[in-house]
Amino acid sequence: MRATRAIIHLDHFGGNFQAIRERIGSERQICVPVKADAYGHGALRIARAALETGASCLAVATVGEGTELREGGVKIPILLLSQPLYGEIPGILKAGLTPFVSDAAFADALNREAAAAGLKLPVHLKIDTGMGRMGCSPAEAPALARFIAGCSNSRSCSDSQGCTALDYAGTATHLAVADSAAPEDIDYTQKQIECFKETLAGIQSAGLNPGIVHAANSGAVLLHPNAWFDMVRPGILLYGYKAEEPSLFAPLQVKPVMELRTNVVFIKKVKKGETLSYGRTWTAPQDTNAAVLPVGYGDGLPRLVSNKWQVYICGRAYPLVGRICMDQCLADLGPETNVRLWDEVTVFGGDAPDAAVLAERIGTIPYEITCNINKRVPRVYEN
Numbered sequence: 001m002r003a004t005r006a007i008i009h010l011d012h013f014g015g016n017f018q019a020i021r022e023r024i025g026s027e028r029q030i031c032v033p034v035k036a037d038a039y040g041h042g043a044l045r046i047a048r049a050a051l052e053t054g055a056s057c058l059a060v061a062t063v064g065e066g067t068e069l070r071e072g073g074v075k076i077p078i079l080l081l082s083q084p085l086y087g088e089i090p091g092i093l094k095a096g097l098t099p100f101v102s103d104a105a106f107a108d109a110l111n112r113e114a115a116a117a118g119l120k121l122p123v124h125l126k127i128d129t130g131m132g133r134m135g136c137s138p139a140e141a142p143a144l145a146r147f148i149a150g151c152s153n154s155r156s157c158s159d160s161q162g163c164t165a166l167d168y169a170g171t172a173t174h175l176a177v178a179d180s181a182a183p184e185d186i187d188y189t190q191k192q193i194e195c196f197k198e199t200l201a202g203i204q205s206a207g208l209n210p211g212i213v214h215a216a217n218s219g220a221v222l223l224h225p226n227a228w229f230d231m232v233r234p235g236i237l238l239y240g241y242k243a244e245e246p247s248l249f250a251p252l253q254v255k256p257v258m259e260l261r262t263n264v265v266f267i268k269k270v271k272k273g274e275t276l277s278y279g280r281t282w283t284a285p286q287d288t289n290a291a292v293l294p295v296g297y298g299d300g301l302p303r304l305v306s307n308k309w310q311v312y313i314c315g316r317a318y319p320l321v322g323r324i325c326m327d328q329c330l331a332d333l334g335p336e337t338n339v340r341l342w343d344e345v346t347v348f349g350g351d352a353p354d355a356a357v358l359a360e361r362i363g364t365i366p367y368e369i370t371c372n373i374n375k376r377v378p379r380v381y382e383n
Contacts, residue, residue: 002378003262008258020221028231028232032047033238059233062080082100083100083102092121100124120165125168129192135174138195142205149168168209173215175216176188177189178217178220212231217232222243235367239370258373259349262294264343268292269287270288272285272286278325282307293328296327299374300369301329311346318339320332
């Protein structure tokens with residue numbers, strides 16, 4: 001196996017799932033997002049772990065992601081969160097995915113294809129309550145719900161069958177700032193939740209069952225219990241990261257699931273005044289030793305963290321120096337060192353600061369750090 005590898009702690013994932021379960025109660029379902037290769041953790045293995053812990057469904061962003069899970073033997077419902085091309089509808093049907101629907105045109109296209117295949121396709125109505133991306137407006141929601149449910153007098157329905165090939169299985173929205181405890185963001189989120197509730201009431205007043213109702217992402221699991229409804233969709237929280245959390249509950253304890261490790265592959269003497277790596281951005285202030293590590297931005301370690309991060313070797317921190325290269329980087333070991341060739345190195349996680357600290361160092365979020373650890377880095381799964 002390659003020296004650089006991502007250690008995925010499945011026991012941490014299971015513990016995070018159970019912590020969320022205890023927070024929201026056993027009566028609610030948990031949807032596990034495994035899009036973007038489960039935020040870089042490996043979609044199929046995380047999907048299997050989610051099944052073992054009691055997930056009711058999974059969520060993906062693309063038809064290809066859902067298809068990969070089906071080919072891997074996953075049988076539980078898989079929500080398709082993002083809008084596919086119409087040409088991908090046969091793939092949705094073949095994989096048995098549950099797409100979100102934001103307009104009648106897409107619902108009609110789904111209905112045509114499903115009816116032709118003799119299938120009943122479950123879909124979830126998506127309502128935009130303030131995220132500003134996908135979703136119908138709250139005012140449009142009751143009519144679109146009627147259309148999905150098969151209302152025969154819907155003017156949008158393009159054939160005599162109506163929408164009988166669709167199953168109105170759920171209703172969802174997405175919260176824009178639910179992970180922020182700033183007063184203005186708390187207020188905005190509450191307005192979104194109230195808008196969603198009012199829209200649901202309008203759908204129910206039309207005599208329709210909205211199915212599984214869900215809105216809560218990771219932030220809402222922590223901060224907004226009135227957004228939990230029938231199901232929650234915690235993403236980054238399941239992988240061990242959270243934003244602010246007030247004292248409304250006892251703190252929810254989660255552990256990062258990913259740890260990035262490598263090994264020292266070369267040690268070189270560096271004279272005072274010598275420079276290291278591209279651009280000569282670091283000059284040795286004294287005679288020292290440098291360790292070459294086979295990890296770089298080609299693996300997902302951000303180039304922006306050059307000269308701003310440290311790695312841990314045998315429990316001690318050593319600064320990364322010089323620009324991070326595509327495949328390698330350098331750590332300053334100091335003039336006297338006990339580090340030896342092939343010693344194990346922790347880049348983040350484990351006994352080193354985690355991806356959230358790395359993300360903060362360069363002005364991004366931990367999602368981006370874990371998602372960017374790419375597929376040339378082997379995943380090693382540990383319990």
